[in-house]
Amino acid sequence: MKKKLRSRAWFDKKGRDGFIYRAWMKNQGIPDDEFHKPIIGICNTWSELTPCNAHFRELAESVKRGVLESGGFPVEFPVMSLGETLMKPTTMLYRNLASMDVEESIRANPLDGVVLLCGCDKTTPSLIMGAASVDLPTIVVSGGAMLTGRYKGKPLATSDVWRIADKVTLGELDDSEIREMESCFGRSKGHCMVMGTASTMAVMTEALGMSLPGCAAIPAPDSRKKVIAQLSGREIMKMVEEDRKVSDILTREAFENAIVVNSATGGSSNFIVHLLAIAGRVGVELDLKDFDTIGSKIPLLTNLQPAGEYYMEDFYYAGGLPVVVKELQSYLKETPTANGKSITENSASAVNYNDDVLASIDSPFKENAGIVVVYGNLAENGAVIKPAAASEHLLVHKGKAVVFEDIEDYHARINTPDLQIDETSIMVLKNAGPKGYPGMAEVGNMALPKSILEQGITDLVRISDGRMSGTAYGTTVLHVSPESAAGGMLAFVENGDEITLDVPNRSLTLHIDEENLAQRKANWEAPDLGIDRGYIKLYLEHVEQADKGADMDFLRGKSVDMKLRESH
Numbered sequence: 001m002k003k004k005l006r007s008r009a010w011f012d013k014k015g016r017d018g019f020i021y022r023a024w025m026k027n028q029g030i031p032d033d034e035f036h037k038p039i040i041g042i043c044n045t046w047s048e049l050t051p052c053n054a055h056f057r058e059l060a061e062s063v064k065r066g067v068l069e070s071g072g073f074p075v076e077f078p079v080m081s082l083g084e085t086l087m088k089p090t091t092m093l094y095r096n097l098a099s100m101d102v103e104e105s106i107r108a109n110p111l112d113g114v115v116l117l118c119g120c121d122k123t124t125p126s127l128i129m130g131a132a133s134v135d136l137p138t139i140v141v142s143g144g145a146m147l148t149g150r151y152k153g154k155p156l157a158t159s160d161v162w163r164i165a166d167k168v169t170l171g172e173l174d175d176s177e178i179r180e181m182e183s184c185f186g187r188s189k190g191h192c193m194v195m196g197t198a199s200t201m202a203v204m205t206e207a208l209g210m211s212l213p214g215c216a217a218i219p220a221p222d223s224r225k226k227v228i229a230q231l232s233g234r235e236i237m238k239m240v241e242e243d244r245k246v247s248d249i250l251t252r253e254a255f256e257n258a259i260v261v262n263s264a265t266g267g268s269s270n271f272i273v274h275l276l277a278i279a280g281r282v283g284v285e286l287d288l289k290d291f292d293t294i295g296s297k298i299p300l301l302t303n304l305q306p307a308g309e310y311y312m313e314d315f316y317y318a319g320g321l322p323v324v325v326k327e328l329q330s331y332l333k334e335t336p337t338a339n340g341k342s343i344t345e346n347s348a349s350a351v352n353y354n355d356d357v358l359a360s361i362d363s364p365f366k367e368n369a370g371i372v373v374v375y376g377n378l379a380e381n382g383a384v385i386k387p388a389a390a391s392e393h394l395l396v397h398k399g400k401a402v403v404f405e406d407i408e409d410y411h412a413r414i415n416t417p418d419l420q421i422d423e424t425s426i427m428v429l430k431n432a433g434p435k436g437y438p439g440m441a442e443v444g445n446m447a448l449p450k451s452i453l454e455q456g457i458t459d460l461v462r463i464s465d466g467r468m469s470g471t472a473y474g475t476t477v478l479h480v481s482p483e484s485a486a487g488g489m490l491a492f493v494e495n496g497d498e499i500t501l502d503v504p505n506r507s508l509t510l511h512i513d514e515e516n517l518a519q520r521k522a523n524w525e526a527p528d529l530g531i532d533r534g535y536i537k538l539y540l541e542h543v544e545q546a547d548k549g550a551d552m553d554f555l556r557g558k559s560v561d562m563k564l565r566e567s568h
């Protein structure tokens, strides 16, 4: 053991304190000699309100088996679980709260190492952010995607939700058919089965080196998910033995690798805010511009929905992330992962079993697939767009703004006959950012109005300070920073204003004269959300803008062992 176990400060204590620390634990039937072993926390986001993570109790048992057989003492503990589909107004509002729960739970307890069980979108960044702030040896087990849905003999997956929504708008689907589709959708436990945000987070975790190689692609119901959970239980014991901490893995090089891999796998734009927030926790300098500089020229190597055709299950059968990493070798940096080896070493023997799903670097599915960052008077601190999910003909576009003051205004007016909108219009949504929603909801990919869909038009430029689901697509400029509720230029856009989006030149411009702008600024007031208590009040006072990862200012940085007093 390289270092004295942290848990010794609790369980080696003599007298009254030692009695209290051990005696209550012994009520669970724990023999006395267990307290000399490394104590491994299993941080579990299982919840029946987070169906993507509904199999995590079983997964925790597999981790425990790995810890036990390696001579450790596993202790499972719950933390706040963020279920993407049910929570209002958006799980993103609670990501930072959950990360605080994780951080304080780890720091306050006698833990020597931690295994994080992550699945649904925000459960991954919140757990990594929290654990990074304590900086113990930590490994992640990603819960895996659910099986692909089947409806009337055809695949059905999360990306289809947006197509279903358009069909509902056009009156082409009735309620009974929707109910039938729902029943055919979720065939097993696990997270969304496309390269949406949850899969992106699993890929990010593996690319950062925070999980064992191959973990991201194994589907939730596959027996090998339990195998990798058990192996992760064994690995965390080695990490504790060798004192391999989060900060040894989350280097600047690891973040650069994650950006490269995200581009090659067509990952969600949500990756940006989460990676920036994680970097902030470990003190690694990462800038919004890095996502463009490092990632935008990387080719797309995976043919997975929503950018492509196949599903997460197919990704696994084709060989998973190690195949992609092997192809990307020349772009990646050598930096240690959880098992002490670099991701390229870990992927050296990967084999591609299906080149319809996974392309080679010499013959990619798409060139220049990464995220692009645009700047201009409409986004002084940047905004992002995913060209791979956008329409080629709209990447350079000048049009007149159709403005919605907030999401309620959008819902109220989008299908009214007096809405002046055509295929050249640019839809603008305000008050969807970190402070304005609050929580930076996934509403940036506003569905098009019926009048536009009826003309067979499937895409318009859309601009907002919100996010979009990783399963969505379209020419959507997102994460505009500073946001409208913080007095960013977006707040001053009015119907009919001309806007130019120029992706090749990385610019987003509102055409407005100084006098007009000064007048609008003088008449502007920040929205009053009427929130005067609790966590959301704290969040509103401290949340940073999207270009900084939308973390709270006081959560940046880490502290292994703050001076915590004895509890008795």
Ligand code: FES
Residues within 6 Å of the ligand: 052, 084, 085, 119, 120, 121, 158, 191, 192, 196, 198
């Ligand atoms: Fe949980 Fe999509 S809803 S991953």
